[in-house]
Amino acid sequence: MLKRTSAIQSFLKCSSNLTPQYTAEKYALKRGDYGALTQDDQNHLISLVNGKGIVGEKELEGYNVDWMRIVRGKSELLLKPETTQQVSSILKFCHSKNIAVVPQGGNTGLVGGSVPVFDEVILNTSLMNKVEKIDPVSGVVVAQAGCILDQLNSELAEHKLMMPLDLGAKGSCQLGGNISTNAGGLRLLRYGSLRGNVLGMEAVLADGTIVDCMQTLRKDNTGYDIKQHFIGSEGTLGIITKASVLCAALPSSVNLAFLSVNAFADVRRLFSRARDDLGEILSAFEFIDNSCLVCLEENLKLTPPVDQSPFAVVIETHGSNSTHDFEKLEAFLESVMNDGTVIDGCVAEDSQKATNWWQLRERMAESLMHDGYVYKYDVSVPLDKFYELVTVMRERLGEKVLRCVGYGHVGDSNLHINITTPAYSKEVDQLIEPFIFEWVSQVNGSISAEHGIGFKKTQFLHLSKSAEAIAQMRLLKNAMDPKNILNPYKVLPLL
Missing domain, CATH: 3.30.43.10 (Uridine Diphospho-n-acetylenolpyruvylglucosamine Reductase, domain 2)
Structure with missing residues (x-):
């Protein structure tokens, strides 16, 4: 890894x-x-x-x-x-x-x-950080909520396993928080969401009741799946204290390619080709627009391994046969460069180069913060409209902002759009919201792809959930936390 x-x-x-x-x-x-x-x-x-x-x-x-x-x-x-x-x-x-x-x-x-x-x-929950059991045969780990993702992965690696998610915050984020927000990350394309990988859970309700759903089997068809109430509920229905998670096999073969592309239509075409040609070894497909690359170079002195172009794409593969995987990736890259989909590209020769290249994706938040104030948005947008949102926001905001950049997970239609100003501007804030969420709703997207609703998006929940769905959410909240003492003012719109 x-x-x-x-x-x-x-x-x-x-x-x-x-x-x-x-x-x-x-x-x-x-x-x-x-x-x-x-x-x-x-x-x-x-x-x-x-x-x-x-x-x-x-x-x-x-x-x-x-x-x-x-x-x-x-x-x-x-x-x-x-x-x-x-x-x-x-x-x-x-x-x-x-x-x-x-x-x-x-x-x-x-x-x-x-x-x-x-x-x-x-x-x-930071002191609840014990890994209680790792079963290398079934690939299941049982761990407390306070386990830090990166440390958990280190222990799993000793058994040739890895967590089915990877986040930029992995050095600080904890398992309980990952599950309560249904965190996605860089490799959802290959390994799926936590909803499908969490097998069991222990959680505590608002009145102190301990709910034990600590199943470790992949099949348990016995009525309501109670643990799903807590996944993605952001601590509003109960506090997760422990979970069992189905892990992935640690890949023995990892490759990383960094590519230059002229237009977002080519990014879409490239993803379709990668999905078809790389198939089971495709683990991540990330895009970064040129404005991001300029920001990284200006603020962090990080430069891409290829000449800058309108878009850069990072493709990662995970497999078990290094010769087979590299030949497959090499044939794919030769094909997409010959037909003009990709204008330039290279493959990391060693893990250190791959680590350096990943920084161009993972240190975006840091580089943008050097501009001053950052307005961050995490949305799901259908691929045929994906980058259009960035273009629309640039035209809408004009010279009132320093930058408007786009990057994210093309494989699961997750766009991160970030806007910067020297300091907080109420005028800019009002130009962004609610316009950006209404635009996403009009193209049948989601106002939150992986970060959740939290406090900041409660008033916009109706743009992604029907009135009937929100009413059912309130019924569930009232049943499980009638006094509303768990994480109040979050997720559900204030009445």
Whole structure:
């Protein structure tokens, strides 16, 4: 496997000096009718985790603010449980006192879902980080929610296995957060979503009830699949404490190609050819527009291995026969270069070159942050309209912004569109929203491809979900968390 540096760790270095406005003030929100945390409450909750807590808003700055440093809460208490029973005791007490709670893992989210809006208690799972079992025969791992993705992969590699997802934030993000947001990432094209790879789960409901669905079998056709309620629910229905995940075989053959393409129509054509010609070994198909490459060169001094063109494509293959895989990739590249689909390209000769090339994709967030303020959008758009959104937004925003760039996962129609200005601009913000979400809705896309709804997209949920679907979501929320103490103000539109 290729070893790649976590993009989020580099990104934090250039964003740590920003202090965002309080979310409640910025969005003129009213605090819900929740209990106020007394000194006695605080002392009791800290005792439930054997003193493993942090007190004081100033001391919690890194936990009250999202990693993009755009939203900011006012929590004065963070708890770090080590066991499911401790999580249960915390929620049971908070439920009895009507105290709101925010579950938090690595805090790598991009929609404000993992930080408080007001003074909610933060329940951080970072100490629940044990890998309980790895079965090399079935390929199933059982691990606690606080396991960091990169560290989990390191342990799995010893058994020639790997997690079925790969994210730029893998050095910080945690398994529980990955599952609660149904994280996608770079290799969903090959290995699918977490919904299909999570076999079992343990979660704690708002009243402290522990729900044990810790199945490790691939087939369990026994009624309702309760674990699916928690996958993608962003901690609003329960807090995930443990999961069993079906892992993929660690590939013994990995190849990476970096290609130049003249038009997005050629990117689409190239993807279709790659899917047909590379078949079972195609693991990732990423595109980066030229504006991204210019930003990377200007802000991070990173340059592509080929001459810049309107679009660059990164193709990765995973397999078990290095000779066969390389010959297959080589024949594919020769074909698409001969017919003009690709104008230039090269294949990484070793893992270090591959690592360097991946940085051109994974360090985009960091490079954009050097511009000042970043407006980040993660949407699904049908491939026939995919890049049109970037063009439309550039025309709409004009010289009011520094950059409007597009990159993402062509294989699963996931576009990341990022816009930068020297500082936050209300005018630019209002030109982007709700226009960008309405445009996506009109082409039958999704306002969130993989980051979730969190706090930032609740008012736009209706653009991707029908009124009837949202009503069913509310019924489920009311049934599982009638006091609405779990991650309030998130996912569902405020009433």
